[in-house]
Amino acid sequence: MARMVKSAQFMQFDTGAQRSAAGGSPRLAVQHRRGNDGLRWNQRCPKTRLREWLALSETESTTVGKKRVTAEALATKQRDISVSEFFAKNRHLLGFDNPRKALLTTVKEAVDNSLDACEEAGIVPEIWVHIQLVGDNRFKVGVQDNGPGIVKKQIPLIFGKLLYGSKFHRLRMSRGQQGIGISAAGMYGKLSTGKPVKVVSKTAAKKPAHYYEIEIDTRKNVPEIHNGKGEGEDIPPGDKGLAYMQKNGIEWVAHYPALDGERSREIASGTRVTIELEARYQRGRGSVDEYLFQTAIANPHVTIHYLDPEGHQTDYLRASEQLPREPKEIKPHPYGVELGRLVTMLRDTKESTLAGFLTSSFSRVSGQVARRICETAKLSTRASTKRIGREEADRLYKAIQETKISAPSTDCIVPIGEELVNKGLHQVVPGEFYASATRPPAVYRGNPFQIEVGLAYGGAAALEKVTPEILSELLAQSDARTLKQFLVNTFDGLGNDAAEKIIKEAGFAARQSPSKLKKSEILELHGAMTNVNLADTQSMQVLRYANRVPLQFQPAACAITQAVARMNWRPYGLSQSRGGLPSGPVTLMVHMASVWVPFTSESKEAIASYPEIEKELRLALQAVGRKLGMYLRLRSKVRQEGERRSIFLRYLGEVAQAVSEINGFDRRKLYDRLLQVAKRKTVEADTQLDDRGRRRMDGEEDFGDNVLIVEQSPEDLLASSESNGQAGGSRQLELALDAPASSPAPRRKK
């Protein structure tokens, strides 16, 4: 069947080419092979590809083969391809390649939809993600939001029809794009377990909620409703409804988690989708846990309650109540439009004149600009759009490139913002220093985009947070052949060196198999993992985002990773081996916001390198690098001075004692004198700390804008020196160092 689908595609192209060759416009025919935006088929996002393929098969398959007998014969078979068959054979295109990824994709599509819905409705999102193991390799995924809810008649369409949505045909910054994801997830669930998608949606506290069990009629691509005689069920509001849901096993979170001393509020509106599917749950890289963790960083206005299949509850609480600004929809910029797209647009436009077409279809094209384009193209401004041929289109395309057109407006992009990047990172990643930089918007090929970078320094590595129980689960799940491989694959920011260090510390053989460890050995490994100081060997953790959605795969192919590795981090106080990621306890988040994010491949996991994007990435990384460098230099200076003083203080008492024993001078008096000298000698420690305190109070930061410093307690600062010498001296020292020691309280609870 797969072969058939493929051959059908090829046949269309072949016949198309032949047809157009016959018709004398081969150039145009080539454009048929491309998508609307001129990208090659295999470069395009799978959903777009599917959608276009479906559209083509509807509109053109009937025309194919009119001129050739062989084609006619083939055409009869082409009609039989259904969405479900295509999907079943091409599930990898939509992110369902393997059971593990299927789980991630399902959660991801549901959460992305929820976030988009909440934000569009102006509701600060709160999301519940419940994953439950219900049988062998079977999981029930429930995702609920507090969004606006969906009106009754739309529910079946949204969840039971592929390619139904609001986001595809607009050029606007949003998470999802095609409206295919959640219904595809439902279809995957149906294919793998036979269970329908369950949807509960409520639009207001006083209105009834709707409950549907839906599946897609895969032949016709229409929803099929199972419950309530094909009409769904209405659940009355209030306690009565709750009782009804309880009785019928309908899952719904009715209340927000109770705050201290308050009654928990009822969730007025929202949608919950529950899908049962065949999947595999695994922690580590590319997992659901990681996706939610990263989502929480880039969406500081979101609260996520996550219950994993093992019953651990993780809450990512929002760091900000402020919703991001609603992104504006824009028309395409002429520079970003390729010839093929231009031809399509010309064909589809409702405008009759060329000038009208140019001004109405593109942004930044005024009447004057349109006139200039037409002049350069040697076309009349009043030429009919219907009569623009291939050659004229070509001239028009060239004329557009030659005409000076101002850059597209950039208010269509909504960055997270430096302050919120810091907050988001601080909320989720433990650390002592946070810095961020948001670049001004820039344009690549007519598409506005914006780069922002956030950096957290000093956080503990992922493996320090692992408990022995989780570790043994991870070990059991892992298919790595050696322990080293296991460590490197499972934990982010853990390189080969660090893994070797841990294995050596635990006293294991180099090629120890991870699955054969005894209980005591696991404890030993856990001990080694928490004991080994990995600050030096830990490599930077890079979190990549496109329009606030984490990119979890293909890091090496991504322009972001490449830009981070290519930059020289040494001047900023990090060590880095040639061509690699820098090492150190650093978490970096890089966000690209754009109306159109250029992905390198159909899997939408890596951003393509355009010179403009590379440049913006470099500048943003340098900006946070400078802030980090300044912080690290200051920190090491303060620490050195502090250490110096503590060493002096330690000996002052002995010196004073010895001198007073020799010449009878008052010990106390001499000690005080020496202490004064010591303080003057190490005055740097005081000034810097005072400076820092003052700066912080005034809010004017020397590190540049938007830097967050988590005060370390003096003990941490002087970690290497066990004590600070004589009591009197150390008291004063502590006073000098003692800024309010707000420990970086991890607000994640497990």
Add this chain to the structure above:
Amino acid sequence: MAKKKNTVRVSTSSESKRIPFAQLPPRDKKTMKSLVGLADGVVQTAERSRPPHLDIPSRSLSNVRFNQSRRIIEMGSGTNRRELFNLSQAKAYMQTLLVSSGCKQLIEQGKTTSLRGLYYMLKHTIEGTKEETFDEQSESDTIIEDSEVALDVLREELHLYAKSAGSIAGPITLVDSGDEIDCSRMGSGGYTIPSICEPEIVQFKQNEAKFILHVEKDTVWRRFNEDKFWISHKCILTHGGGQPPRGVRRLLHRLHHELKLPVYCLLDNDPWGYYIYSVIKQGSINLAYESKRMAIPEAKYLGLRSKDYERCGLSTSVQIKLNESDTKRAKQIAKYPWFEKKPAWQKEIQAMLSNGFKLEVESLISKDISYVTEEYVPARLKDRDFLD
């Protein structure tokens, strides 16, 4: 942290037994003055709000000079500044003052102690830390030597002594702390040379010896003593247990200068033997400030020589192969100014290096048990075949 109570300090335990300053012997008065001067210096700099420091004459090769006319190693004028407010020196500064206060107490109480004794006296946990004032005796030993040069006093003037090492036998009568010692009647072990051999402690009463034979180690010394070499050759027999300690060197110096006895050394034919000879003859680099009291520029090197392997017809089995550090040290010694201008010594060191092996004095025993006492040394003495 639980505050450990400091180890009991000497001052508090025996304050009553202090000897008033006026009653101190004049030598101790002088030492006391330098000690108090040191402490006053700290107070004065502190009063002026200046960081205190000590200038300690440098005890390294770079700060010693070979005095050609006196033929001894002398200390140069170079000093190392030791500052309290310098990370790498703070602890050493503190230790220097501790040593000073310890010595002050010893003087006050009219007592002496060994280097190890002082180490224990001053060792305690610094208040409020887990750090010890001294971790090892070697630390306090170095600081004591620093204090000697810094205060320009001798170790014995600080009421300190090293553990005794080295023996003497021969037709000489000494008086040690009032006791008469006849060194010809000291049995198989000889009389142990005390670590302080100053005229106040040790006096020479009667002497019949004509020269001094200094050997490297105890085993060889016993051979000579058992064979009654010192009777047949009318000589004083000493050993220093390897590198001779200050007591042995001081005694040799006094015997040489006061009784005009020439000194001959019988040492191993290796870089370490050469350096023992060098220390006896010119003084050591480390204790260059003591050279004038200890060096014996007229001392002669009697053996073993590189040529002895062939001259005495020794078997190959007594050869000890030179290792890397031997070779390195030999080349280093050859470059010392006091060896550099002596062609005979350059030839000797070169010969050893080209031999590729070293020889211990004990190797002569392979010829015959008493070969060294009956043939080797008498022959060298007769031929006056020495290296200078």
